[in-house]
Amino acid sequence: IGPRTLITFGVAAVGLGNIILAWALVPRGSYVSFVLPLVLIGSGFVIATTVRTAIIFASVPRGLPATAAALNEASVALGTRAGLVAGTLLITTLALGNLAAAMAGQPASTIDAAVAAMREIMVAIGTPGYGTLVEGVAQPERVEFAMAYTAAVRTFLAGTGIVTLGAAIITW
Numbered sequence: 001i002g003p004r005t006l007i008t009f010g011v012a013a014v015g016l017g018n019i020i021l022a023w024a025l026v027p028r029g030s031y032v033s034f035v036l037p038l039v040l041i042g043s044g045f046v047i048a049t050t051v052r053t054a055i056i057f058a059s060v061p062r063g064l065p066a067t068a069a070a071l072n073e074a075s076v077a078l079g080t081r082a083g084l085v086a087g088t089l090l091i092t093t094l095a096l097g098n099l100a101a102a103m104a105g106q107p108a109s110t111i112d113a114a115v116a117a118m119r120e121i122m123v124a125i126g127t128p129g130y131g132t133l134v135e136g137v138a139q140p141e142r143v144e145f146a147m148a149y150t151a152a153v154r155t156f157l158a159g160t161g162i163v164t165l166g167a168a169i170i171t172w
Contacts, residue, residue, distance in 0.1 A: 013044025015164030094152035
């Protein structure tokens with residue numbers, strides 16, 4: 001099997017996995033429903049990345065293995081960082097918009113306060129103050145925050161899945 005075919009099907013597996021995961025990410029969803037999409041994402045990534053690495057090393061002159069390694073690492077590092085920044089920005093924007101839309105009809109001050117509280121929590125993710133912030137939010141608002149965030153993640157997964165399937169077609 002040629003490298004183009006392997007990369008195409010690896011990238012397509014990641015895209016399809018993202019779309020299935022977006023569909024499976026629902027309240028009360030079973031853990032089993034996550035197995036297939038995560039297997040597709042993981043195996044597709046491994047196949048596409050392994051072949052991409054081989055192509056990079058095969059494209060660099062034999063006497064410059066460090067150059068090939070640097071190119072390989074640079075492509076991974078740049079893609080990872082760009083993906084994290086873009087993904088975080090999009091998911092945050094979508095989640096805050098989802099929350100505001102779900103609260104439509106309530107006074108603007110109530111909506112603004114809830115959006116500000118959710119923004120503060122999202123900024124604090126991964127910090128020591130995160131738990132304290134979450135504990136300070138009333139249970140009904142926590143549910144609304146979780147629903148808005150989950151809908152944003154689902155939209156992001158579906159969107160990146162579609163874009164990734166497009167990338168597979170371009171790769172082919």
